Amino acid sequence: MAQAFFGGVHPNDMKAATNEKAIEQLAPPAQVVIPMSMHFGAPCTPLVKVGDHVKVGQKIGETRGLGAPIHASVSGEVVAVEPRPYSMGGDMMAVVISNDQKDELSEEVQAPADPNALSVEEMIEMVKNAGIVGMGGATFPTHVKISGGIGKVDTVIINGAECEPYITGDHRTMLERPEQIIGGCVYLAKMFGVDKVVIGVEDNKQNGIDSLNKCIAEKHAPVVVEPLHCRYPQGGEKQICQAITGKQVPPGGLPAAIGCAVFNINTTCAIFRAITQGMPVVRKIVTVSGSGVIDPKNIECPIGTPVSNLFDACGGLKDGTYKLIMGGPMMGMAQYTADVPVGKGTGAMLAFCENEEQTIENPQCIRCGRCVSACPMHLEPLMLYQYTKKNMLEELDAAHLMDCMECGACTYICPARMHLTHQFKVGKQLLKNKMAADKAAAEAKKAAEEKKEA
Amino acid sequence: MTDYKNLKLIATSSPHIRNAENTKSIMLDVIIALIPALAFGIWNFGFRALTVTCVSVIGCIFWEWLYRKILNKPQSIGDLSAVVTGILLAFVCPVTIGYWQILIGDFFAIVITKQLFGGIGKNFLNPALVGRAAMLASWAGSMTSWVTPNTWAKVVGSNADITTAATPLSMLKGDDIAASFASLKDTYSIMDMFLGKIGGSLGEVSALLLILGGVYLLVRKVITWQIPVCYIATVAVLTLLFPRGGAGGVEWMLYNLFGGGLMLGAFFMATDYSSSPITAKGQVIYGIGCGLFTVFIRYFGSYNEGVCYSIMVMNCFACLIDRNVKPTRFGVVKSDKKEAAAK
Structure with a gap:
């Protein structure tokens, strides 16, 4: 058992609702809405216009700078290219495709003659063209992570912790598609030139661990499965590195700084499909669960499926549903409409109708220090909260607010029900604004001095 | 099927779930942990131990309620922290302490130490201990007259003659x-x-x-x-x-x-x-x-x-x-x- 990280919390995992339900294919939706930003970086430029006919896997969005291309997930006619509601809040340029239900595959999707004969550069190119991003939710472009890590990385980690409550998509993938995971690991090992890949899995998924081990034994793959303590946020990138290697990623650094690269289970599957079939990311496994869902399920659906279609496939929502969450309950985003579409980073869609929030009026910190012992980044949330409230930006920076990854462990454990994480998001924005203002002031001063000298 | 257009949704920041433990349940646990010692106090010193504790608890709740009422602040007595303070202050007094004396101790504990600094979580001193220190400074005699164990003090009336x-x-x-x-x-x-x-x-x-x-x-x-x-x-x-x-x-x-x-x-x-x-x-x-x-x-x-x-x-x-x-x-x-x- 790998050593755990410092801190963390142990919420009820709520996975029993869906962890024994096989992944179902969603009945093809009549329309998909594909937003032009499903990755970390600038939004893509749409390549199609209204009236165009598109096929599955056809590239419809090209990157500008850091990012990943976007592909059509169904075949049919483009009926709109316009801003639509989007899971990160507000609207985002989206390509709306009316599904002709023919499911024609684009000619652009070409399987290589011999996937095992590809060079490292060719493999990275295929990952890039397939539009693969971190499917765990961070959506960092995978080809950037691979090409940036080659030479520095000696430990490739596959993140199968799935530590957020409710979500079971990765678990089901381990049970139903272990060959894709292990296959993807083999290609990753090849790209990084390492002789071993480690898959970290929380020990509440013992049958998933067994399934992976069986597949590894059959294929004699250079992969080991490391059972991890069941604790949130075990699946945080820095936490899983710490659990597996014992090393800590330096502040503000990437896992590559300690020789690690971390990929999600479903990202690994996507790499496998891209390299063996040339298939881009057009489908996503989403766990639809929560107290407001009548029949919770794991569903695989085309990217861009409106979430209302997912709920319909699960028997609809219960009366009194007050919250829709895209992602897990700890870090997911609450949605204000059911029109938002499934993106590349959507692992779950939750609906709540009971008193999950347990909010109270006028919360008062009692200084119990539970947040301090829960913070996996070794921060003091109660202090950060006070500094933010009082706009004490220098103290806030000195207390390393920017190290906070907004995992929500402090807020979950807080007996006084303080809105800590929310306040830290505000505080981070205040700090960013201040840094920008400081920079602008310094530049203005410099320009004025230069002018003087001239 | 569900009418998605008319859902009444709230959109708040993550996380969306909370641990069941809250301030009140913590205070309740402290009260439970103090009950055996209170029971022993009653057995050792008589029912006055119970009445002193009850008066102290009521005093603490009253002062907190009154202070927040007068200053028009949201009421906080429901968090049970005043009850804990009341029990603890009674615990550090001799069983023969006068009821009115402990009410004044409660005032120092709740109003001076806790509420004037902003209420729960803001006091930098332990309220019950300040209450005791204030009482000791005021009535050094009655705060240091200790009843012989197993002599029951009278619940009402003078305990001056007690050993x-x-x-x-x-x-x-x-x-x-x-x-x-x-x-x-x-x-x-x-x-x-x-x-x-x-x-x-x-x-x-x-x-x-x-x-x-x-x-x-x-x-x-x-x-x-x-x-x-x-x-x-x-x-x-x-x-x-x-x-x-x-x-x-x-x-x-x-x-x-x-x-x-x-x-x-x-x-x-x-x-x-x-x-x-x-x-x-x-x-x-x-x-x-x-x-x-x-x-x-x-x-x-x-x-x-x-x-x-x-x-x-x-x-x-x-x-x-x-x-x-x-x-x-x-x-x-x-x-x-x-x-x-x-x-």
């Missing part, structure tokens, strides 16, 4: 420690001390039941081990190493541990969230500090008992400890720190 006894701690002091310690051993066996069949404050006498309550709080994760263990261990080590009056170290240590308010202080007073440090490391320092001051006051001070003042002194250091004892930043390993220091 009083010296507490074990007062017999560990004085000019001739050897003689008074010998007479203490004759009066109370170590077992009496441990069980609580001794004179003293209403709720502090039974070390056994207070430890039981403390263990309950540890099991329920209401408190962590750092403060009580470091506090008691510091007192134990110092009294073991430096016995007085020619007594054996172990014997001297046990009389010191079980006499006075050490167990009540270590498990229930020093662990008060708002007046103790927030980091585990800070709590170790704080616990050791409490232990040092307790022994210093008992050995060199003019008071017999040092628990109350030692915790209050360390309360004042808690903020300083929090400022200087920070968790190590994630990703900064020891060798990096040394390099940074070398630069």
